[in-house]
Amino acid sequence: MIFALLGLRAICATKIKYNTTTRYAFFMLFSLAFAALDEWHQIYIPGRQADWLDFLSDSLGLGLGIILFWLFIERQNKTLK
Numbered sequence: 015m016i017f018a019l020l021g022l023r024a025i026c027a028t029k030i031k032y033n034t035t036t037r038y039a040f041f042m043l044f045s046l047a048f049a050a051l052d053e054w055h056q057i058y059i060p061g062r063q064a065d066w067l068d069f070l071s072d073s074l075g076l077g078l079g080i081i082l083f084w085l086f087i088e089r090q091n092k093t094l095k
Contacts, residue, residue, distance in 0.1 A: 018045065018079025023087070038080060045076045 018041070025037055032040070049072035056062040 015075040015079035015082070018076045019083055021045065022080065022083045026087075038084075042076065042080065046073060049073065049076070 021041055021044075022037070025032070025041060049069055052072070053064040053066075053069050056064050
């Protein structure tokens with residue numbers, strides 16, 4: 015969730031302005047790929063294992079972070095303009 019909040023904050027701070035749908039879609043795809051790669055690389059670390067439940071919890075945290083960002087940051091910025 016914190017990764018999503020900080021990542022979306024960083025994307026919003028760039029000089030290149032994307033529309034909201036593109037911003038969230040790009041970030042969600044990137045983050046899900048990152049979570050999948052994290053699980054995949056754990057196969058090769060002794061004492062660790064890949065688990066689909068861990069990937070699921072990463073995905074839920076990502077979704078919650080995006081929802082919170084939209085509710086508290088995006089909507090607040092639109093009302094201030």
